[in-house]
Amino acid sequence: MIEVQELVKAFGRFRAVDGVSLDVAPGEIHGFLGPNGAGKTTTIRMIAGLLAPTSGTVRIDGHDLAREPEAAKASLGFIPDRPFLYEKLTAGEFLRFHAGLYGADGDGLPARVAELLDLFELRRFEGELVESFSHGMKQRLVMCAAFLHRPRAVLVDEPMVGLDPRGARLIKDVFRAMSAKGVAILMSTHTLEVAEEMCDRISIILGGRIIARGTVDELRSMAGSEDEDLTPVFLKLTGGGGLQEIDEVV
Amino acid sequence: MNHAFTYLLEPVFQALRNRARRREPGDGLRAAVFGALALFVGLTLFAVVFWLTWQLLDYEELGDYLVRLGLSWLFLTFLSFLAFSSLVTSLSTFFLSEDMRLLLAAPVPVERLFYSRFAKTAAQSSWMVVTFLLPVLMAVGLARCAPLAFYFTAVLTVVPFVIIPVAFGALVTLVLVNVFPARRARDVLMLMGLLFAVGLVLLLRFLQPERLLKVESLPDVAAFFATLQAPVTPLLPSFWAGESLFSALRGAVDGLHAGALWTTALCALVVTRICYARYFFAGWSKAQEARKARFTRLAGLDWLLARLPLRAPARSLVVKDLKVFLRDTTQWSQLLLLLALALVYVYNFRVLDLDRIPYMSGTIKNVYAFVNLAMAAFVLSAVAVRFVFPAVSAEGAAFWIVRSSPISMSTFLWSKFWTGLWPVLLLAEGLTIASNHLLGVTPVLRVLTAAAIVGMSFALVGLAAGLGARYPRFAAENVTQVAGSFGGIAFMVLAVLFIVVMVGLLAWPASIFLWHQLRGDPISPARGAIASACLLAALVLCAATFWLPMRRGIRALEELG
Numbered sequence: 001m002i003e004v005q006e007l008v009k010a011f012g013r014f015r016a017v018d019g020v021s022l023d024v025a026p027g028e029i030h031g032f033l034g035p036n037g038a039g040k041t042t043t044i045r046m047i048a049g050l051l052a053p054t055s056g057t058v059r060i061d062g063h064d065l066a067r068e069p070e071a072a073k074a075s076l077g078f079i080p081d082r083p084f085l086y087e088k089l090t091a092g093e094f095l096r097f098h099a100g101l102y103g104a105d106g107d108g109l110p111a112r113v114a115e116l117l118d119l120f121e122l123r124r125f126e127g128e129l130v131e132s133f134s135h136g137m138k139q140r141l142v143m144c145a146a147f148l149h150r151p152r153a154v155l156v157d158e159p160m161v162g163l164d165p166r167g168a169r170l171i172k173d174v175f176r177a178m179s180a181k182g183v184a185i186l187m188s189t190h191t192l193e194v195a196e197e198m199c200d201r202i203s204i205i206l207g208g209r210i211i212a213r214g215t216v217d218e219l220r221s222m223a224g225s226e227d228e229d230l231t232p233v234f235l236k237l238t239g240g241g242g243l244q245e246i247d248e249v250v
Numbered sequence: 251m252n253h254a255f256t257y258l259l260e261p262v263f264q265a266l267r268n269r270a271r272r273r274e275p276g277d278g279l280r281a282a283v284f285g286a287l288a289l290f291v292g293l294t295l296f297a298v299v300f301w302l303t304w305q306l307l308d309y310e311e312l313g314d315y316l317v318r319l320g321l322s323w324l325f326l327t328f329l330s331f332l333a334f335s336s337l338v339t340s341l342s343t344f345f346l347s348e349d350m351r352l353l354l355a356a357p358v359p360v361e362r363l364f365y366s367r368f369a370k371t372a373a374q375s376s377w378m379v380v381t382f383l384l385p386v387l388m389a390v391g392l393a394r395c396a397p398l399a400f401y402f403t404a405v406l407t408v409v410p411f412v413i414i415p416v417a418f419g420a421l422v423t424l425v426l427v428n429v430f431p432a433r434r435a436r437d438v439l440m441l442m443g444l445l446f447a448v449g450l451v452l453l454l455r456f457l458q459p460e461r462l463l464k465v466e467s468l469p470d471v472a473a474f475f476a477t478l479q480a481p482v483t484p485l486l487p488s489f490w491a492g493e494s495l496f497s498a499l500r501g502a503v504d505g506l507h508a509g510a511l512w513t514t515a516l517c518a519l520v521v522t523r524i525c526y527a528r529y530f531f532a533g534w535s536k537a538q539e540a541r542k543a544r545f546t547r548l549a550g551l552d553w554l555l556a557r558l559p560l561r562a563p564a565r566s567l568v569v570k571d572l573k574v575f576l577r578d579t580t581q582w583s584q585l586l587l588l589l590a591l592a593l594v595y596v597y598n599f600r601v602l603d604l605d606r607i608p609y610m611s612g613t614i615k616n617v618y619a620f621v622n623l624a625m626a627a628f629v630l631s632a633v634a635v636r637f638v639f640p641a642v643s644a645e646g647a648a649f650w651i652v653r654s655s656p657i658s659m660s661t662f663l664w665s666k667f668w669t670g671l672w673p674v675l676l677l678a679e680g681l682t683i684a685s686n687h688l689l690g691v692t693p694v695l696r697v698l699t700a701a702a703i704v705g706m707s708f709a710l711v712g713l714a715a716g717l718g719a720r721y722p723r724f725a726a727e728n729v730t731q732v733a734g735s736f737g738g739i740a741f742m743v744l745a746v747l748f749i750v751v752m753v754g755l756l757a758w759p760a761s762i763f764l765w766h767q768l769r770g771d772p773i774s775p776a777r778g779a780i781a782s783a784c785l786l787a788a789l790v791l792c793a794a795t796f797w798l799p800m801r802r803g804i805r806a807l808e809e810l811g
Binding site: 045048049050051052069070071072073074076078080083084086088089090093094097098100101102103129131 | 253261268535725
């Protein structure tokens with residue numbers, strides 16, 4: 001559903017993303033992990049069609065993003081880490097506008113808006129200006145918008161930032177339900193527990209390259225630490241040494 | 251997306267509607283002040299243009315010629331303004347606007363995106379010109395008893411006239427964003443500011459307005475009109491617009507120039523659309539990379555500020571403010587414009603050669619010294635509302651750092667005051683001294699106005715910093731929004747009142763002194779006492795305008811919830 005091949009993004013001589021290839025199948029939740037500055041957000045923005053790649057291809061639902069950008073984007077639901085919202089619109093107005101962008105503003109729109117607002121517990125704020133929303137509410141509103149047009153693939157950058165435990169649980173349940181219905185989800189996150197709990201497969205990026213890919217168990221095998229949780233595995237794979245110096249510094 | 255491009259403009263209208271429904275404190279005052287000001291300017295423009303056009307009716311062919319030339323000049327001025335304005339606006343609407351990330355992630359065809367942004371750019375960059383043209387063209391039409399067709403022609407002329415420079419601006423922006431090193435997209439703004447400033451100076455030099463005052467130096471009347479005719483070229487849309495309207499004024503139809511306007515406008519629109527379809531995404535993508543722009547480390551500034559006799563917290567604030575300012579090229583570009591305008595202002599005094607005009611006697615020159623003082627103070631107020639008033643609000647979401655640090659709000663606000671004062675003081679003092687010198691003002695007035703502008707700088711910067719702290723807008727997206735807020739408007743109203751009262755308090759005793767000096771009479775003790783009281787009142791007014799808002803501002807910051 002989401003196919004990325006040999007994606008490269010160079011800023012001058014620096015290659016922020018250096019030949020990344022990914023494949024997210026329908027119904028799969030694919031984790032995209034990496035330390036800060038590894039190239040996660042740059043990759044995600046190229047897949048979302050927000051940044052032109054230096055080379056490589058992105059295909060969504062069979063559509064080449066460079067050649068058929070509208071068809072590719074119509075199949076995708078994108079949830080950025082720092083979303084833009086029209087602060088002077090109400091939640092309802094924003095959702096209806098968003099639906100129009102995706103051509104999803106037919107007769108069923110009011111019901112669809114209502115069910116998503118209900119799902120994300122924002123129904124009573126439908127007539128409120130977005131500027132009055134908390135960070136978590138804005139995050140939930142962006143998710144409503146991203147799911148309005150029933151995307152076949154979802155691209156999400158840091159989904160849990162700013163959400164309370166109840167909100168985080170809700171998002172996990174929604175993602176699982178979508179995955180069960182065949183939606184491909186590519187999720188970038190720093191929350192390793194979430195990745196471990198939710199993802200079918202995980203790709204780890206470091207220095208712009210994918211250094212490891214597989215299920216959580218396969219990653220444990222690669223790191224040579226069979227019974228550990230994902231954090232030490234991640235640190236071993238990404239070279240998180242130096243932590244032993246903390247005592248000295250503190 | 252199946253909708254027409256206008257769908258993409260809906261959030262703008264919905265936001266405006268919501269904004270109108272939910273009024274904020276100060277909205278009423280702001281609307282009243284702006285409304286009254288707009289009405290006053292509109293009516294004045296209408297009256298002046300009506301009177302001028304009416305007077306020209308007496309001169310038959312010469313009058314016609316001057317109306318025709320006036321229209322071409324008017325449109326030429328607007329053409330240059332629109333071209334620059336659309337350059338800056340295009341960069342913002344097409345490439346830097348926050349909502350583009352949302353729209354580009356959606357399946358919106360690039361053509362519709364282009365048309366919606368083009369319409370937004372055209373509206374944002376031309377509303378001022380159109381608002382200005384409305385009373386002017388109505389006045390010309392009414393004074394000439396023009397047929398109804400004139401007003402239709404006016405609408406049909408202004409639309410393509412706006413489209414052409416906006417298309418030009420959008421195209422140049424597209425080229426700049428694609429050609430320039432991508433990491434420096436915002437720096438393009440600075441370049442544009444510089445280009446406009448240089449263009450403005452060149453245009454003024456090209457017009458050589460001072461030549462019109464030296465009629466005797468021109469060989470004949472034809473040469474005089476040739477001077478007027480100089481910048482009007484038949485190849486520019488401004489000429490076509492002027493000709494088209496002039497014909498309509500006389501009840502005729504000028505199909506040639508109207509056709510030239512419309513075909514050029516449509517052609518420009520199509521060419522721009524094709525170029526945007528091809529190169530927009532590449533340019534937009536590069537503009538995003540500019541977020542990782544290189545920056546100057548400003549080591550010299552660190553060295554210099556380390557030697558200032560300031561305590562560490564105050565120094566940290568000053569260093570931070572200066573670095574943020576110097577690295578923000580959007581601020582710089584505006585400053586460049588302002589400096590260019592200041593240079594033109596001073597330059598005018600040099601070229602006007604006032605001594606050779608018989609009625610420009612010493613007295614009028616001295617009166618002009620106070621007009622000059624008021625002008626310098628208005629410039630000062632404009633700089634203060636743009637750079638000093640938003641200083642507290644500019645902390646934005648990062649204000650928690652200052653509030654949670656062991657820095658008193660007094661130290662914080664005084665640091666803002668001093669950082670703002672020095673550049674403003676230097677600019678105002680420089681303007682006053684240079685223009686008075688070029689005017690040849692009496693030495694006494696030179697000293698008086700030079701001293702007065704120091705006091706006025708303290709007062710206006712104090713007022714701006716104090717009101718900025720009293721009415722902060724931490725959530726504002728940019729400083730322009732802060733300057734246009736309730737507090738900003740209140741500052742401008744108070745600043746204008748302050749300047750008027752100050753000029754009155756200084757001009758009256760100065761005129762008494764000069765009058766007696768001219769006649770060789772001694773000043774009577776009563777008059778001397780009143781004059782001294784005026785000067786003292788001016789001093790007290792400065793001190794109060796500086797001190798009270800600062801005190802209120804500090805208290806307001808301390809009481810922030």
